[in-house]
Amino acid sequence: MHNAQAILNAASAVLTERPEAGLAEVAKAAGISRKTLYTHFPSRDALINALIDRATARVVAAIEAADLETGPADQALVRLLEAGWRSFEDDPFLLHLSAAPAPAEQDRDRHAPVLEHLRRVVIRGQREGDIDPEASVDWLLAATLALGHAAGEEVRAGRMTSQQAIDALRIGIPRLIGRPSATGETSSGT
Known part of the structure; x- marks a missing residue:
């Protein structure tokens, strides 16, 4: 069996x-x-949800292996999102499949480990000066995730490859969350 x-x-x-x-x-x-x-x-929904749960577990394992405690925090966030993108290599259908809507509690539970890692990196980055200390942690989390989802939508629509999306995130995330300089530019070095 x-x-x-x-x-x-x-x-x-x-x-x-x-x-x-x-x-x-x-x-x-x-x-x-x-x-x-x-x-x-x-049901098909149960199967899809099991596939999403498996992909989430893989992402969390990859994030935990990404050494998010070293180097600049803005770059650690990029590594975190790259770990998420690697899940698409194992389960590429995730980019093209509309998942069954999960109950809000299940959706929160699925994302909680990823959000906790994101939160720790953002707080460290604000403390160490790599991430804008004036911005709300929750807003930075939402903005970072939104940028990752936007990259996914571009890949799904065929306007970007997965590699182009990762490259765009490497540039966009530090610009989005970096500490503003006196001229209004971010000081992330990108």
């Missing part, structure tokens, strides 16, 4: 090729019956 991870692997491959694919296609790719698939995932 296939385990849930094997089904998720098959689903990731199928949905990368055909984001609108149904459970019958996933079951066929996994070499199991739909009944067996339904035993693990009672």
Whole structure:
């Protein structure tokens, strides 16, 4: 009997090729019956949410390995977002799939570990002078995430490659959150 991870692997491959694919296609790719698939995932939404949860766990593990406590904090934020982008290499369908709407509590729980890492880096950066100390931490978190989501939308729409999005984030994030100089420019060195 296939385990849930094997089904998720098959689903990731199928949905990368055909984001609108149904459970019958996933079951066929996994070499199991739909009944067996339904035993693990009672709906397409449940399967998609399991894939998103798996990707989130991978992102958190990559973030924890990104050594966010060293170097300038604005660059640590870029490393953090790059770790997130790497999840698209493992599950590229995530860029092209509309996820099932998750309940607000589940969505908060999914993002909590990532937001906590972001928050720590922003606070460190404000303390060390790499990030604008006058800006609200919550606003900086929201703005950083929004820039990351905007890059994702550009890739999804085919206007940028993933590498172009990462390159844009490397430039944009330090400019967005850096400490303003007397002339109004950020002093992040980019």
